[in-house]
Amino acid sequence: MKKTEDGTDWLFDEEVNESGDLTEKQKRIVKAAVEMFQEKGFSASSTSEIARRAGVAEGTIFRHYRTKKDLLLAIVTPVMSHLVAPFIVKDLDKVLKTDYEHYEDFLRAIVKNRQTFIRKHLPIVKILIQEIPFHEELRTQFIEHVAKDLFDRFEKVIIHFQKKGELIQIPPSSAIRLSITAILGFFLARYIMVPEREWDDENEIELTVQFILNGLKAQ
Amino acid sequence: MKKTEDGTDWLFDEEVNESGDLTEKQKRIVKAAVEMFQEKGFSASSTSEIARRAGVAEGTIFRHYRTKKDLLLAIVTPVMSHLVAPFIVKDLDKVLKTDYEHYEDFLRAIVKNRQTFIRKHLPIVKILIQEIPFHEELRTQFIEHVAKDLFDRFEKVIIHFQKKGELIQIPPSSAIRLSITAILGFFLARYIMVPEREWDDENEIELTVQFILNGLKAQ
DNA sequence: CCTCCTAATGAGTGATTACTCACTTTATTA
DNA sequence: TAATAAAGTGAGTAATCACTCATTAGGAGG
Numbered sequence: 227m228k229k230t231e232d233g234t235d236w237l238f239d240e241e242v243n244e245s246g247d248l249t250e251k252q253k254r255i256v257k258a259a260v261e262m263f264q265e266k267g268f269s270a271s272s273t274s275e276i277a278r279r280a281g282v283a284e285g286t287i288f289r290h291y292r293t294k295k296d297l298l299l300a301i302v303t304p305v306m307s308h309l310v311a312p313f314i315v316k317d318l319d320k321v322l323k324t325d326y327e328h329y330e331d332f333l334r335a336i337v338k339n340r341q342t343f344i345r346k347h348l349p350i351v352k353i354l355i356q357e358i359p360f361h362e363e364l365r366t367q368f369i370e371h372v373a374k375d376l377f378d379r380f381e382k383v384i385i386h387f388q389k390k391g392e393l394i395q396i397p398p399s400s401a402i403r404l405s406i407t408a409i410l411g412f413f414l415a416r417y418i419m420v421p422e423r424e425w426d427d428e429n430e431i432e433l434t435v436q437f438i439l440n441g442l443k444a445q
Numbered sequence: 446m447k448k449t450e451d452g453t454d455w456l457f458d459e460e461v462n463e464s465g466d467l468t469e470k471q472k473r474i475v476k477a478a479v480e481m482f483q484e485k486g487f488s489a490s491s492t493s494e495i496a497r498r499a500g501v502a503e504g505t506i507f508r509h510y511r512t513k514k515d516l517l518l519a520i521v522t523p524v525m526s527h528l529v530a531p532f533i534v535k536d537l538d539k540v541l542k543t544d545y546e547h548y549e550d551f552l553r554a555i556v557k558n559r560q561t562f563i564r565k566h567l568p569i570v571k572i573l574i575q576e577i578p579f580h581e582e583l584r585t586q587f588i589e590h591v592a593k594d595l596f597d598r599f600e601k602v603i604i605h606f607q608k609k610g611e612l613i614q615i616p617p618s619s620a621i622r623l624s625i626t627a628i629l630g631f632f633l634a635r636y637i638m639v640p641e642r643e644w645d646d647e648n649e650i651e652l653t654v655q656f657i658l659n660g661l662k663a664q
Numbered sequence: 665c666c667t668c669c670t671a672a673t674g675a676g677t678g679a680t681t682a683c684t685c686a687c688t689t690t691a692t693t694a
Numbered sequence: 695t696a697a698t699a700a701a702g703t704g705a706g707t708a709a710t711c712a713c714t715c716a717t718t719a720g721g722a723g724g
Contacts (some may be wrong), residue, residue, distance in 0.1 A: 304654060
């Protein structure tokens with residue numbers, strides 16, 4: 227199911243264990259739950275209506291998921307753990323040297339790669355963002371396995387290109403924040419705030435990348 | 446209650462009609478509701494517990510607010526309408542010429558000003574962000590009176606400095622997106638994602654402003 | 665056909681929900 | 695002080711909540 231992550235093709239998209247060992251009814255439950263959670267939020271979604279939408283008895287939900295919250299976690303955690311997947315690579319330094327000569331190349335690869343991922347799992351990503359503040363497990367898991375990993379790897383990348391003299395000498399944490407918010411800002415505008423607008427993705431990504439590069443260019 | 450907005454001191458902070466004509470118990474209700482909405486979200490907050498926390502009978506809530514949702518809106522809408530207050534000024538062009546010679550000055554003023562606002566109303570801003578997706582009235586009101594206004598004024602500003610040759614010639618909508626997300630990114634990191642960290646606000650704001658300036662500088 | 669086994673069911677559970685209303689207390693004005 | 699209005703109360707309401715469990719359905723192996 228997973229590609230070999232041998233350092234060269236680590237930016238591959240991977241399946242987020244979906245519909246693998248689930249029964250037919252289970253899939254319908256998950257589908258209905260995702261719809262409802264997105265429309266009304268987790269708390270405002272009742273298990274009875276989820277069952278109704280899935281065309282399933284309410285008891286069936288609780289046969290597969292002990293609680294309503296378990297259902298949420300089953301939906302949301304696999305996506306979360308794959309959000310930063312492209313950063314989890316053993317020999318980052320080697321990858322940087324061989325694949326990404328400039329910070330520009332790195333940025334472009336990340337943006338393109340994460341765009342396909344977000345586009346694919348957008349509803350669940352939305353639910354995740356919505357519910358993170360209210361569920362301790364989600365918060366800790368996010369901090370431990372997403373934010374920390376992301377930050378650590380990103381920091382290495384920044385320092386790498388600072389040493390090469392490409393990037394301005396500011397605290398890496400600030401450079402990370404500025405890079406990530408510019409990228410997230412694009413995704414936010416593109417897929418959440420104004421998805422109905424006709425976007426020239428190629429061009430908009432290019433603008434964003436150039437914006438970051440100029441903003442962080444060594445003076 | 447409001448300062449005169451005569452074009453020079455339009456970046457003043459204004460009171461968001463709080464605690465003006467409210468009774469003592471009403472204030473306690475609002476305070477308890479804000480706490481609960483922030484902790485558990487709107488849907489997961491029960492009116493019975495809000496009443497309990499406020500030290501008030503449950504009926505008292507419904508004397509002042511017809512429904513639970515009315516309570517939410519009463520809390521959230523005044524803050525929303527003041528979010529973009531500094532942009533609502535009659536003669537923007539004049540202000541630009543007299544007060545802000547460079548885009549840099551404009552940016553710095555906006556960031557500083559909105560920081561005091563957000564810091565002051567952070568809990569309600571958080572609730573607003575959380576609940577916007579689930580309440581049609583909030584969404585439309587946000588689009589009509591916040592996003593639209595903000596966008597229109599910001600567009601004028603961008604075009605103004607593009608004409609002056611300060612800013613790169615890219616679509617103003619893109620320049621707005623990049624500017625705003627960098628600023629919002631700072632607020633997000635500063636007050637929501639990692640508020641517990643010790644921030645050197647002055648320095649971080651300076652970095653953010655310079656990042657935007659370099660990113661959008663005419664080549 | 666019988667025996668297992670698991671998936672699926674849906675009526676039933678007590679708790680909780682947002683909200684009402686007849687009534688009491690407090691404040692305002694004449 | 696008497697009259698009127700406004701603020702506050704809390705027991706009561708029907709509806710809905712997440713969840714349980716005894717029962718049924720259906721397929722596999724013998």
